[in-house]
Amino acid sequence: MTTFDKVYEAVKLIPRGSVATYGQVAEALGNKRLSRVVGYALHVNPRPGVIPCHRVVKRDGEVSSAFAFGGANRQAELLRSEGVAFRDGSHVDMAYCVRALPLMR
């Protein structure tokens, strides 16, 4: 069981229609400073399709533009189709982050 595996498991627990921040996922793993590792784990994501990496956003709710499997626009579109509300074109409503929190812990 590597740290990466834990990241994947936590991310898989995020329900459809909700999102979580890197920090929240990291905290669920026991160390909030793992946020950077969380991002890296998704970067080398071995299973797109199984791991809902599009539901993970930055602390302010902004979606990552660094590497969005298929484009950042694609990520936003997937989230909207799941019922996630956006503050603007690239920021999700923070209320959706809080919703996923208890499910990972």
Place this chain on the structure above:
DNA sequence: AACCTGACTCGCC
């Protein structure tokens, strides 16, 4: 085997 880097976050100037 050591060093560098990367989808982040927070605390201290």
Place this chain on the structure above:
DNA sequence: AGGCGAGCCAGGT
């Protein structure tokens, strides 16, 4: 208020 450094893990060079 905006910039900078530190802490975390794994994989490639």
